Amino acid sequence: MRQPLLPRLVFGAFVGLVLLYLILPLLIIVPMSFSATRFLTFPPPAFSLRWYAEYFGNPAWMQATRMSLLIGVLTVIVATPLGTAAAYAISHSQTKLMRSLHMMLMLPLIVPIIIIAIGIFFIYARIGLIQTLTGLVLANVMLGLPYVITSVVAGLQSFDKTQEMVARSLGMNRFRAFLTVTLPQIKASVFAGGIFAFISAIDETIIALFVSGGQHQTLTKRMFTALRDEIDPTIASISTLLTAASFILVLLATSSQKRAAG
Amino acid sequence: MTAIDPSARYRRREQGLMLLLASPAVIVILALVVIPVGWLMTQSVYDNGFTLEHYRRIFSEDIYWRSFTLTFRIALIVTVMTLILGYPVAYAAAHVKRPWDVLILSFVILPFWTSVLVRAYAWLVLLQRTGVTNQMLEGLGLISEPLALVHNELGTIIATVHILLPFMVLPLYSTMQKIPRELMLAGASLGGGPLHSFLRIFLPLSLPGVVAGLTLVFVLTLGFYITPELLGGGRTIMISMVVSRNVELYNEWGAASAVGVVLLVCVLAIFMAVGRIIPLDKMLGQK
Numbered sequence: 068m069r070q071p072l073l074p075r076l077v078f079g080a081f082v083g084l085v086l087l088y089l090i091l092p093l094l095i096i097v098p099m100s101f102s103a104t105r106f107l108t109f110p111p112p113a114f115s116l117r118w119y120a121e122y123f124g125n126p127a128w129m130q131a132t133r134m135s136l137l138i139g140v141l142t143v144i145v146a147t148p149l150g151t152a153a154a155y156a157i158s159h160s161q162t163k164l165m166r167s168l169h170m171m172l173m174l175p176l177i178v179p180i181i182i183i184a185i186g187i188f189f190i191y192a193r194i195g196l197i198q199t200l201t202g203l204v205l206a207n208v209m210l211g212l213p214y215v216i217t218s219v220v221a222g223l224q225s226f227d228k229t230q231e232m233v234a235r236s237l238g239m240n241r242f243r244a245f246l247t248v249t250l251p252q253i254k255a256s257v258f259a260g261g262i263f264a265f266i267s268a269i270d271e272t273i274i275a276l277f278v279s280g281g282q283h284q285t286l287t288k289r290m291f292t293a294l295r296d297e298i299d300p301t302i303a304s305i306s307t308l309l310t311a312a313s314f315i316l317v318l319l320a321t322s323s324q325k326r327a328a329g
Numbered sequence: 330m331t332a333i334d335p336s337a338r339y340r341r342r343e344q345g346l347m348l349l350l351a352s353p354a355v356i357v358i359l360a361l362v363v364i365p366v367g368w369l370m371t372q373s374v375y376d377n378g379f380t381l382e383h384y385r386r387i388f389s390e391d392i393y394w395r396s397f398t399l400t401f402r403i404a405l406i407v408t409v410m411t412l413i414l415g416y417p418v419a420y421a422a423a424h425v426k427r428p429w430d431v432l433i434l435s436f437v438i439l440p441f442w443t444s445v446l447v448r449a450y451a452w453l454v455l456l457q458r459t460g461v462t463n464q465m466l467e468g469l470g471l472i473s474e475p476l477a478l479v480h481n482e483l484g485t486i487i488a489t490v491h492i493l494l495p496f497m498v499l500p501l502y503s504t505m506q507k508i509p510r511e512l513m514l515a516g517a518s519l520g521g522g523p524l525h526s527f528l529r530i531f532l533p534l535s536l537p538g539v540v541a542g543l544t545l546v547f548v549l550t551l552g553f554y555i556t557p558e559l560l561g562g563g564r565t566i567m568i569s570m571v572v573s574r575n576v577e578l579y580n581e582w583g584a585a586s587a588v589g590v591v592l593l594v595c596v597l598a599i600f601m602a603v604g605r606i607i608p609l610d611k612m613l614g615q616k
Contacts, residue, residue, distance in 0.1 A: 079421075085414045086433065089440050090436050092455060095451050096450065108459065152351065152354065153350065153355070156347040156348070156350040157351065160343075164348070165351070168348075171358055172354055178593060178596070181552060182552075182593055185369065185586075188576070189369075205357070209357050209361040209362060212357060216354070272444075272555055273555065287444070294449060294559050306444070306447040310443050316442075317438065317442045
């Protein structure tokens with residue numbers, strides 16, 4: 068069913084333009100980050116590593132980066148087992164209660180973050196979790212759980228549950244059966260879920276605007292302030308590094324999911 | 330009792346164990362979503378005793394009303410734009426041969442996982458007065474004065490469409506992929522032209538994806554905060570910004586909570602209405 072050439076060309080050109088619109092903003096930041104001037108001119112009049120030096124040489128940016136990475140790692144360490152356990156429960160129980168709990172666990176994707184953010188801000192203020200590492204990690208665990216759960220539930224769907232039954236009927240206890248039989252086969256989905264939780268924690272901005280600060284200021288909060296007050300070109304170098312990092316992580320996560328599916 | 334004992338007692342124990350396994354995650358969500366939101370709801374009707382004053386204010390004062398209409402207008406424009414731009418992309422991804430489909434999808438997924446702040450910065454570079462777009466248009470002689478593309482509603486819409494386009498393309502693609510090719514061939518063999526087959530066969534079958542995409546994009550736009558804050562130039566005050574300003578600048582918890590609750594009710598009502606047609610987990614599973 069071949070269509071005439073002209074409509075196909077017009078259609079192809081349209082799709083190409085939309086794809087350009089999608090990718091252009093990601094590409095533009097790279098040359099900007101190597102610019103030698105403060106001004107947002109494109110193409111830059113001369114190239115330099117000035118903004119990278121600015122970023123790596125600035126203790127405040129470095130402190131914020133370390134804080135964000137620490138929050139990301141701790142979030143993954145907490146959210147991955149919690150989310151995997153919940154996903155196991157969801158895919159092994161068909162009760163109405165479990166279906167409602169599954170919905171509830173997806174709430175962070177449904178409720179506008181600003182509402183969650185001011186609610187958390189108020190509660191944290193009462194119990195002294197404002198500007199603390201614990202408070203930031205907990206909030207990011209909450210945001211990361213839906214990603215881990217969705218990924219692991221999908222992984223368990225394609226896993227033959229009778230295998231674990233067999234291991235248990237041969238005398239293994241349930242936890243060991245899970246660790247030695249089930250987990251190795253769904254590890255790609257668990258890994259992918261963990262990576263998505265990590266990226267989500269590194270990118271999280273809105274809650275951090277309210278509850279991070281002082282010594283525990285995140286990279287995104289600093290970036291937000293820098294973008295709102297006056298556009299600091301250091302943002303270009305940070306953006307390039309962040310985009311490269313998420314590109315590699317997404318590649319890792321999706322190839323891991325592909326292996327799980329294949 | 331063996332592992333495959335089908336007795337009721339075993340099932341009860343099994344269910345208890347599953348609840349136990351889910352409980353840590355459930356507690357986190359309870360403590361950090363349900364309780365904070367519940368607390369906001371009580372704040373919204375409280376001011377030294379029960380009151381509906383905060384709601385009366387947001388329904389009578391002009392600033393709130395303007396912000397709500399602005400937000401819904403932007404959400405509508407963004408939703409329509411993402412459908413117009415996203416449908417052909419999803420269609421192409423579902424129909425081209427490997428490796429082109431992978432290429433198209435990676436163009437969609439990569440921005441999806443790029444920080445919203447990074448994209449806000451990129452759009453500032455692209456759209457500002459002396460930015461790339463204006464320079465190019467001037468270079469081509471199409472305009473003599475730089476256009477005001479950013480620090481206004483237009484800039485907010487351009488960046489929001491960019492951020493939410495993947496939420497339209499991915500559900501569309503996953504629906505289109507499942508439409509059997511044979512149906513279109515059957516349509517053609519019965520004498521229907523390509524356009525006819527598309528309109529009568531393909532389009533109706535892709536509607537579940539369209540509905541999922543429209544819902545996600547519309548609802549997510551209603552809650553947008555960072556993009557209008559950075560690209561709206563201080564004049565594009567969307568609902569989320571009203572919530573945040575009431576807390577940060579005026580310490581008005583009652584008003585902030587009431588606005589937040591109205592926003593939440595809108596979002597939940599839309600999800601529930603659409604949830605009657607498409608299961609909610611199907612819609613969210615696209616992420």
